[in-house]
Amino acid sequence: MANTDFQRRLEDSHQTFARAPSILRRVHIDFILLILLVALTTVGLLVLYSASGQDMGTVKRQASYFAVAWLGMLIVAQIPTAIYRRWAPTLYLLGLLMLTGVLFFGVGAKGAQRWLDLPLLPRFQPSELMKLALPAAVAWYVAHRAYPPRFKVIAIALLIIAMPVVLVLKQPDLGTSILLVMSGLFALFFAGLKWRYILGVMTAAAASLYPAWHWLLHDYQRQRVLTMLNPESDKLGAGWNIIQSKTAIGSGGWLGKGWQEGTQSQLDFLPETHTDFIIAVIAEEFGFRGVASLVVLYLAIIMRCLIISVRGESTFNRLFAGSITMTFFVYLAVNLGMVSGVLPVVGVPLPLVSQGGTALVTLMLGFGCIMAIGTQEKRVVVQ
Amino acid sequence: MSKHNALNDPSMLRSAYTRRVVVAFMFVLLALGLILLRYYQLQVVDHKRYELQSDRNRIQVRSIEPSRGLIYDRNGYVLAENRPSFALAVIPEQVDDLELILTDLRSRVAVSDEQVKQFKKRLRRTRSHDSVVLKSNLSDEEIARVVIDSHLLDGVIIEAEPLRYYPRREVFSHAVGYVGRISERELKRVDPENYANTNFIGKTGVERFYEDILHGKVGYENVETNARGRVLRVLERTPATPGSDIYLHLDSQLQTVAYQALGNRRGSVVAMEIATGGVLAMVSTPGFNPNLFVKGISNKDYNKLRFDKDLPLFNRAILGQYPPGSTLKPMIGLAGLEYGVVTKDSKVKDPGWYQLPNNERFYRDWKKKGHGRWVDLNAAIEQSCDVYYYDLAYRLGIDRMHAFLSKFGLGVKTGIDLVGEKSGLLPSSDWKRRSKNQPWFPGETLNAGIGQGYMLVTPLQLAVATTTLAGKGRFKRPQLLKTVGTVPRFTPELDAFSIKKPEHWDIVWDAMIDVVHSPKGTAKSIANNLNYTIAGKTGTAQVVGIAQDSEYDGEALLERHRDHALFISFAPAEAPEIAVAVMVENGEHGSTVAAPIARAVTDAWMNQ
Numbered sequence: 001m002a003n004t005d006f007q008r009r010l011e012d013s014h015q016t017f018a019r020a021p022s023i024l025r026r027v028h029i030d031f032i033l034l035i036l037l038v039a040l041t042t043v044g045l046l047v048l049y050s051a052s053g054q055d056m057g058t059v060k061r062q063a064s065y066f067a068v069a070w071l072g073m074l075i076v077a078q079i080p081t082a083i084y085r086r087w088a089p090t091l092y093l094l095g096l097l098m099l100t101g102v103l104f105f106g107v108g109a110k111g112a113q114r115w116l117d118l119p120l121l122p123r124f125q126p127s128e129l130m131k132l133a134l135p136a137a138v139a140w141y142v143a144h145r146a147y148p149p150r151f152k153v154i155a156i157a158l159l160i161i162a163m164p165v166v167l168v169l170k171q172p173d174l175g176t177s178i179l180l181v182m183s184g185l186f187a188l189f190f191a192g193l194k195w196r197y198i199l200g201v202m203t204a205a206a207a208s209l210y211p212a213w214h215w216l217l218h219d220y221q222r223q224r225v226l227t228m229l230n231p232e233s234d235k236l237g238a239g240w241n242i243i244q245s246k247t248a249i250g251s252g253g254w255l256g257k258g259w260q261e262g263t264q265s266q267l268d269f270l271p272e273t274h275t276d277f278i279i280a281v282i283a284e285e286f287g288f289r290g291v292a293s294l295v296v297l298y299l300a301i302i303m304r305c306l307i308i309s310v311r312g313e314s315t316f317n318r319l320f321a322g323s324i325t326m327t328f329f330v331y332l333a334v335n336l337g338m339v340s341g342v343l344p345v346v347g348v349p350l351p352l353v354s355q356g357g358t359a360l361v362t363l364m365l366g367f368g369c370i371m372a373i374g375t376q377e378k379r380v381v382v383q
Numbered sequence: 384m385s386k387h388n389a390l391n392d393p394s395m396l397r398s399a400y401t402r403r404v405v406v407a408f409m410f411v412l413l414a415l416g417l418i419l420l421r422y423y424q425l426q427v428v429d430h431k432r433y434e435l436q437s438d439r440n441r442i443q444v445r446s447i448e449p450s451r452g453l454i455y456d457r458n459g460y461v462l463a464e465n466r467p468s469f470a471l472a473v474i475p476e477q478v479d480d481l482e483l484i485l486t487d488l489r490s491r492v493a494v495s496d497e498q499v500k501q502f503k504k505r506l507r508r509t510r511s512h513d514s515v516v517l518k519s520n521l522s523d524e525e526i527a528r529v530v531i532d533s534h535l536l537d538g539v540i541i542e543a544e545p546l547r548y549y550p551r552r553e554v555f556s557h558a559v560g561y562v563g564r565i566s567e568r569e570l571k572r573v574d575p576e577n578y579a580n581t582n583f584i585g586k587t588g589v590e591r592f593y594e595d596i597l598h599g600k601v602g603y604e605n606v607e608t609n610a611r612g613r614v615l616r617v618l619e620r621t622p623a624t625p626g627s628d629i630y631l632h633l634d635s636q637l638q639t640v641a642y643q644a645l646g647n648r649r650g651s652v653v654a655m656e657i658a659t660g661g662v663l664a665m666v667s668t669p670g671f672n673p674n675l676f677v678k679g680i681s682n683k684d685y686n687k688l689r690f691d692k693d694l695p696l697f698n699r700a701i702l703g704q705y706p707p708g709s710t711l712k713p714m715i716g717l718a719g720l721e722y723g724v725v726t727k728d729s730k731v732k733d734p735g736w737y738q739l740p741n742n743e744r745f746y747r748d749w750k751k752k753g754h755g756r757w758v759d760l761n762a763a764i765e766q767s768c769d770v771y772y773y774d775l776a777y778r779l780g781i782d783r784m785h786a787f788l789s790k791f792g793l794g795v796k797t798g799i800d801l802v803g804e805k806s807g808l809l810p811s812s813d814w815k816r817r818s819k820n821q822p823w824f825p826g827e828t829l830n831a832g833i834g835q836g837y838m839l840v841t842p843l844q845l846a847v848a849t850t851t852l853a854g855k856g857r858f859k860r861p862q863l864l865k866t867v868g869t870v871p872r873f874t875p876e877l878d879a880f881s882i883k884k885p886e887h888w889d890i891v892w893d894a895m896i897d898v899v900h901s902p903k904g905t906a907k908s909i910a911n912n913l914n915y916t917i918a919g920k921t922g923t924a925q926v927v928g929i930a931q932d933s934e935y936d937g938e939a940l941l942e943r944h945r946d947h948a949l950f951i952s953f954a955p956a957e958a959p960e961i962a963v964a965v966m967v968e969n970g971e972h973g974s975t976v977a978a979p980i981a982r983a984v985t986d987a988w989m990n991q
Contacts, residue, residue: 247433267607267609
């Protein structure tokens with residue numbers, strides 16, 4: 001088999017930490033993933049301290065979000081994976097309902113309605129719930145169908161994906177829409193979608209670029225794409241962000257200017273330093289060395305999650321875990337791409353590093369699910 | 384492998400999933416690899432370019448205003464200095480409630496509605512961390528009223544700004560001039576970089592002419608700023624080069640004496656040092672207070688000066704053009720001697736009038752009955768005999784008169800270091816043909832012979848001509864600037880002209896000495912208690928023509944139509960040091976009004 005090495009290493013790594021899991025397994029924590037996530041969040045707090053202009057308040061607030069997110073992850077990890085599967089369609093429908101609600105009663109700022117303010121509940125974004133509910137629903141729907149999924153199944157799965165995506169696009173929130181589409185599509189991909197369908201979809205996607213450009217995208221979204229292609233066309237307006245972030249990244253060089261020494265970020269030339277553009281701060285202060293190390297850390301997390309997903313007991317578990325992991329990857333790739341000026345600025349944060357509680361909690365809940373999948377089931381050892 | 388079998392085969396499904404994961408992971412590797420390549424491109428390949436751009440972002444070049452050079456008189460007395468002036472200013476971002484602060488400040492310091500309006504206009508143009516001036520030029524008491532409660536007035540500051548100050552005010556107003564806020568037009572004239580942070584520029588007088596020397600050179604500092612332009616620190620500094628201090632030939636004492644001697648009259652005094660051509664005094668009255676212009680003169684004050692019929696802003700010394708009257712008689716007499724038209728002893732019969740051949744018109748002497756039966760050159764100068772000069776002029780002819788008087792600098796600009804001087808007018812037949820397209824009439828030659836008619840001079844030209852006379856042909860370009868710092872600025876020596884018989888100078892000089900020192904001299908009144916010798920010449924210039932048969936009656940004429948009084952002199956006659964030209968508008972009598980002023984100025988020089 002082509003991937004024996006893969007599996008053997010998997011087994012070896014398990015042997016290495018043979019003693020640790022015995023304690024952590026009982027609380028359904030994957031030790032390696034835990035270490036990697038702790039490393040990433042620590043880096044995130046350090047960078048945030050610098051990016052916020054040495055504001056301990058911001059760091060403390062973010063740390064408290066982390067506390068909530070870690071707690072959420074821990075709780076979620078305890079929930080039997082069968083329950084996810086059973087509740088997947090319900091959560092999805094609930095999410096759909098609330099997204100519709102956002103359209104009518106949503107609150108928000110800057111021309112976008114993203115929040116729902118329900119009585120008895122803290123204000124939240126239904127689209128965040130969808131980030132977990134959508135891949136779960138697709139995985140749930142495809143998991144007990146014939147392999148590979150037939151055309152009808154694929155069509156229904158695409159409908160499952162399309163409904164929330166359209167609602168989120170209406171808010172409008174292009175970044176989340178992209179994440180949702182990708183999470184659903186990756187679930188389908190892992191479910192064994194035939195390559196000819198994949199190629200067909202890619203062709204169709206390319207072909208639909210023109211109508212999407214004209215009817216689906218808002219003016220400001222179109223502007224973002226145009227600005228990305230030529231930031232100098234609007235130096236002081238929309239192009240400002242990209243020019244400044246490219247300048248910050250480029251001026252960092254190999255070694256960077258040093259922690260808290262980035263002039264672009266410390267002197268406020270760089271916009272959104274603590275949120276979407278935080279990678280530019282890292283690039284400026286820690287250089288290419290820092291960016292590469294960070295990407296390797298992300299890669300390790302993705303790898304670990306994919307390994308866990310392979311060990312998933314059921315098809316649903318595997319598809320769900322794989323899809324969440326790939327969503328995490330899309331987060332990363334879109335953010336790195338948009339800040340460095342190769343993708344349009346769509347408002348996707350750098351996962352686990354950018355400031356902000358909502359996305360953080362959702363991401364950690366996702367990792368909770370993956371930990372549940374990796375630790376609850378009886379271990380499958382491939383002979 | 385059948386795909387239908389796979390439906391119920393968990394290990395088959397797992398390995399199918401695993402294959403997909405491997406593909407997905409390859410995709411992840413590829414995507415992240417490409418992204419890292421992008422960062423490599425930005426951070427390593429194009430690093431230099433972005434580093435430069437980042438530096439350009441944060442480093443701003445700010446210009447530092449050089450301090451303006453001071454102006455001193457020849458003895459080191461300050462004529463123009465820089466004084467700190469205190470302004471009440473507000474830093475907008477440090478103020479919570481602007482209206483509240485404004486109300487508070489207006490209860491402490493008198494601030495007009497106009498000033499508040501100007502303040503709010505400036506406020507909109509200024510970045511919130513830069514101070515905005517509410518009222519400048521605070522008095523000590525006003526400063527105290529604000530400073531005493533400064534702990535209650537967050538964001539309110541007292542700013543110091545150097546302001547030009549002219550301690551001698553009216554006395555030097557025309558010669559030294561003044562500075563004022565730079566206008567758009569002036570900004571086009573100067574190097575804008577060198578004036579980047581400068582508010583003032585010389586507007587008139589020496590301040591304007593020597594702007595380059597006084598201004599200095601702008602300095603620079605590289606400052607690190609944030610995105611909103613706030614300066615965080617200074618990285619590098621090239622200090623400004625202050626403007627050079629300059630010393631003028633002007634003598635405060637002479638200038639003050641001349642100013643006081645002119646009193647309430649409209650007039651001008653120019654005194655020159657014969658050896659150097661340096662201008663020792665240059666007064667034009669009435670003067671004005673130049674300090675008003677520095678602070679930004681109010682419309683009311685400006686209109687008062689502008690529409691004053693005594694023209695206080697008008698520098699009569701270089702802009703006022705007057706008929707020289709009899710003050711030119713020594714030079715014209717010298718021309719007569721040079722061209723052999725008269726000799727020291729040749730005489731003219733003076734019945735009190737003169738007639739041209741074949742012309743009925745009478746050309747009258749100022750003295751109705753004439754100056755005795757026969758008049759020679761000495762008497763003609765001493766007593767200012769017009770008939771003698773009618774005859775001399777008639778025989779000399781206008782063009783020879785023009786050629787000779789040109790050597791004294793008449794009819795052309797003197798080249799003094801001031802902007803805009805007038806050239807006066809030295810007529811010739813050629814000039815008349817060119818400008819009026821008319822032939823020259825002999826009668827006009829007679830008028831020119833007594834410094835009337837078309838002939839016009841500025842007081843400065845008169846002083847230059849006198850200096851030339853006292854220097855026996857050594858013509859000096861008049862100059863106000865004596866030294867820059869300690870480096871002397873010499874006036875270029877111009878070619879001295881020589882005459883055929885040098886003793887002709889002595890003939891004219893002697894006659895001029897007699898003007899003051901002989902009992903018949905027209906300026907004998909100033910000879911009292913004189914401990915040195917003055918050579919001088921009075922002049923009375925007609926403002927309006929007198930009808931052929933009537934007589935000049937000062938009492939009956941409008942004050943503004945009365946004759947101008949003039950006087951030129953140099954002293955000491957044995958070895959001349961100082962030449963003085965005095966012109967008093969409508970002063971009527973050169974002998975009693977202008978001559979004493981020249982004496983006072985010369986006294987101040989001789990007795991210092």
